[in-house]
Amino acid sequence: MTIGCNQIVDCILKNCENLVPGVKDRAYFINFDHVDKDLCTFDANNPLLLTQLVLKSLSPNPYAYCVEGYNFSNEHSVAMVKRAYQKVWDHNFIFRVFDNTPEDKLWIDNAKGSRFIVIIENNYNKPDDVLGDGRTVFEVLGWDFGLELNAAERNTGDEEMLGGWLLTAGCSDSLKESMPPLSYFVTSLTLTRQAIEALLAPCCD
Amino acid sequence: MTLQDEVRSFAKEYINVPSARTPDRKAKIRRCIRILTGRNINFGCSTCYIEALYKIINITKMASKYEMRRGYVAIFDQGAYKGIKSFTNRNLELEPVKYEPIAEEYLRQYPARVVFFVKRPMPSKPYVPPNVVILPKEEPKAEVIEPEKIIKKAINEMLPTEKMSGKSPRKRSSKKKTDE
Numbered sequence: 001m002t003i004g005c006n007q008i009v010d011c012i013l014k015n016c017e018n019l020v021p022g023v024k025d026r027a028y029f030i031n032f033d034h035v036d037k038d039l040c041t042f043d044a045n046n047p048l049l050l051t052q053l054v055l056k057s058l059s060p061n062p063y064a065y066c067v068e069g070y071n072f073s074n075e076h077s078v079a080m081v082k083r084a085y086q087k088v089w090d091h092n093f094i095f096r097v098f099d100n101t102p103e104d105k106l107w108i109d110n111a112k113g114s115r116f117i118v119i120i121e122n123n124y125n126k127p128d129d130v131l132g133d134g135r136t137v138f139e140v141l142g143w144d145f146g147l148e149l150n151a152a153e154r155n156t157g158d159e160e161m162l163g164g165w166l167l168t169a170g171c172s173d174s175l176k177e178s179m180p181p182l183s184y185f186v187t188s189l190t191l192t193r194q195a196i197e198a199l200l201a202p203c204c205d
Numbered sequence: 206m207t208l209q210d211e212v213r214s215f216a217k218e219y220i221n222v223p224s225a226r227t228p229d230r231k232a233k234i235r236r237c238i239r240i241l242t243g244r245n246i247n248f249g250c251s252t253c254y255i256e257a258l259y260k261i262i263n264i265t266k267m268a269s270k271y272e273m274r275r276g277y278v279a280i281f282d283q284g285a286y287k288g289i290k291s292f293t294n295r296n297l298e299l300e301p302v303k304y305e306p307i308a309e310e311y312l313r314q315y316p317a318r319v320v321f322f323v324k325r326p327m328p329s330k331p332y333v334p335p336n337v338v339i340l341p342k343e344e345p346k347a348e349v350i351e352p353e354k355i356i357k358k359a360i361n362e363m364l365p366t367e368k369m370s371g372k373s374p375r376k377r378s379s380k381k382k383t384d385e
Contacts, residue, residue, distance in 0.1 A: 039274065039320060055275040057323040059208070060240040062275065191278050191291055198293035199276040201243040 017126050023076050024121040025069040027095060028196065030055070032115040032146030034062035050140055050182040053119075055199065063201030064119065069096050076120055076141070081176055088176035091141040093118050098164040100154065108152050108165060115146030118169065119184060119196065134189025138196070140182040145175050209261065212237045216258045226251065237261055269301035271308040272324035279311050279321070286310050 036056040043049035055062045075094040080087055097104055118141045126136045141147055151168035155161065171177055186192045212233055218225045219234075231254055238246055238257045241264050246257055273279065273294040280291045289307050296304045312319060319325070333339060 036274065039277075052278070053276045054321065057274060060236075061243065063243055064276075186278050187280065191280065194291065194293055195276055195278045198273075198278065198295045203244045 015126075020122075020124040022072050022123045023074050024123065025072065025074060026121065027067050027069075027074055027093070028064040028119040028199065029067060029111075029116045030064045030119070030199070031062065032117055032142070034058065035117060048179060048182055049135075050143075050184045051186055053140070053184060053195065053199070064196070064199035064204075065201050066204040067095055067097070070098055073098075074120070076139075076181075078141075078180055088178060089180050090171050090176050091147060091181055092168065092170040093120065093141055093147060094166070094168050096161065096164055096166055098162070100163060100165070104165065108149070108167065111149045111167075111169075112152065115142070115148055116169075117142045117146055120181075125189070132185075132188055134192060135183060135185045137189060138184040138192055140184050142171070142177065143179070143182050144177045145172065148172060208233060208237050208240065212258070212261055216262060219258060220255055226254070234258060234261070269297040269308075270305055270324070270326045271297050271301075271322060273297065273308075274321050274323060277321045279308070279318070281311065281314070283314070286314075 034055050036054045039052070039054040040050065041052040043051055055064075073096040075092075077092045077094075079090045079092075081090050097108070120139050120141065122137055122139060124136050125134055127133050128135060147169040148171075149167060150170045151166075153166045154163065155166075156163045158164075158166075184192060186195045212230075215225065215230060219230055231248070234254050234257050235245075235248060238261060241261060246260075247253055248257070275294055278291050278293055281289070284290075286307060287310075289304075292304055292307055292311075297308060308322075308325070312322070312325065
């Protein structure tokens with residue numbers, strides 16, 4: 001057994017900041033195959049801290065596509081799943097589309113057959129004088145295998161959704177993620193936002 | 206030839222000659238505008254294609270000589286250059302005149318980060334890693350002509366070697382006979 005592998009090496013002290021729940025209404029979807037994992041970089045000391053997310057060079061250009069909810073309609077949850085020999089992680093992202101245009105339905109139908117990673121923006125931004133603010137803001141779901149659309153539902157009689165779509169993205173039933181969602185932070189929060197802006201499709205503007 | 210170049214090559218003919226508006230060319234325009242803008246444009250009318258063509262021509266005319274991988278943030282680690290600490294492909298797309306010299310300087314400072322560039326002009330000098338030394342090309346040595354050697358060589362080729370060396374071939378059999 002390697003010393004230091006899967007062993008606790010640090011403390012968690014009391015957090016004096018107020019936790020803020022929830023995620024922002026805008027999430028970013030990237031087709032799983034479009035991420036150039038060879039050029040993406042991680043923090044040298046923490047494999048859960050993604051420091052550079054780069055897309056492949058393809059034609060047509062790959063992009064991150066926005067999905068905008070309304071009034072905190074996006075939800076995210078993560079849970080550890082205990083298997084016979086290993087423990088894995090189940091990433092979930094629930095989002096709502098308050099519309100029913102042919103374009104929306106085409107988007108949902110395309111998503112049904114694809115795998116994608118999702119970048120979410122947490123409301124919680126922990127200030128940190130040493131390591132920099134904003135390290136808790138952006139997270140990447142589905143890094144290992146990508147998420148898939150596990151449920152898509154539209155009920156015209158639903159009082160809350162008013163005929164919109166309720167969509168649930170998550171891991172496959174068999175293949176779960178090896179790690180919790182990755183934190184995405186490029187040196188500073190400003191640079192991280194700049195990096196995300198550089199990923200966006202023109203339709204996000 | 207890229208799709209953009211191909212579309213630009215037939216743009217003039219497409220606009221001026223109605224018979225040149227083939228379904229194949231229309232498909233190329235649709236594909237090209239999707240590549241450049243990332244979205245589908247309404248192609249319900251014939252003038253929509255011409256509008257799209259103008260858009261393609263304008264976009265490709267302004268295109269930067271540099272293109273970086275989407276999502277990559279180029280950061281000057283040692284401090285800002287001309288007041289710019291970082292830039293992305295979006296900056297190159299929106300303000301190519303301002304950011305092209307910045308990209309050039311970035312590649313000069315960090316040549317190994319060229320992997321994050323999809324497109325760039327060929328550098329005037331090739332990049333040589335710091336630990337590699339390129340030796341100057343050696344001039345081929347001029348052959349010295351020595352007439353004596355040439356003559357000797359020619360004679361050697363013409364005559365058998367033993368005669369030229371001045372020794373007569375041994376007659377072993379006769380020697381043996383005398384010993385007996």
